[in-house]
Amino acid sequence: MEKTVIQIENASVRFNMASEKIDSIKEYFIKLAKGQLHFKEFLALQNINFEVKQGESWGIVGSNGAGKSTLLKLICGIIAPNIGSVRINGSISPMLELGAGFDPELTAGENIYLEGALLGHSRNFMREHYDEIVEFSELADFLDMPIKNYSSGMQARMAFAVATVVRPEILIVDEVLAVGDAAFQRKCEKRIHEMLEAATTLLFVSHDSGVVERLCEKAVWLRKGEAVMVGSAQEVCAAYAKYYR
DSSP states (O other), rough: OOOOOEEEEEEEEEEESSSSSOHHHHHHHHHTTTOOEEEEEEEEEEEEEEEEETOEEEEEOOOOOHHHHHHHHHHTTOOOOSSEEEEEEEEEEEOSTTTTTOOOOOOOHHHHHHHHHTTTOOOHHHHHHHHHHHHHOOOGTTTTTTTTOOHHHHHHHHHHHHHHHOOOSEEEESGGGSSSOHHHHHHHHHHHHHHHHTOOEEEEEEEEEHHHHHHEEEEEETTTEEEEEEEEEEHHHHHHHHHOO
């Protein structure tokens, strides 16, 4: 019996938003001290329920502001649910934000080691896999360039190459492949398929329902923080596309 690697039960995430414009930190603390600071609640996620088995591939679709990135941060443990629970059984390799973990002043070569350390890999491990990472990223001619001078597509290449140098138990990808060129996207999709064949679990966020259908077996459609549909990727993507047509 396949083990459950992600279990989300009745999970809700609530944020407090300032109900008025505050122009400076000084004004913020003055209003806070006087008890004049007021907030309104915003439910980023509401009563989310789904279960992911080992080796499954799940897509998460929805318009901007639907709660997709919040859901991934919940699964990664970056934020906690105000209500409900999230249980994770496995190591996670996340790609949530483009360039997250990179030091813009360091060269790309130096950032390979830095990103590897953030993912829990030793320096010796990264040294052993350095050439493999560089070859996959196709950025050998730019390793001595500060990462701040990389285009968004080049950063995505490097981030994906480092994140997938090993086969993680759970791979989470949030839109970052959308900035790459078509040829590199196909290369990344091929590697993801190889990882799925090796029982890696995938959570993939994209506005491109075609990519979700190619990579994922199942999907969740979020709208205004609620899961309006959970099911096969083909059925969910079809309903999502029809709704916004």
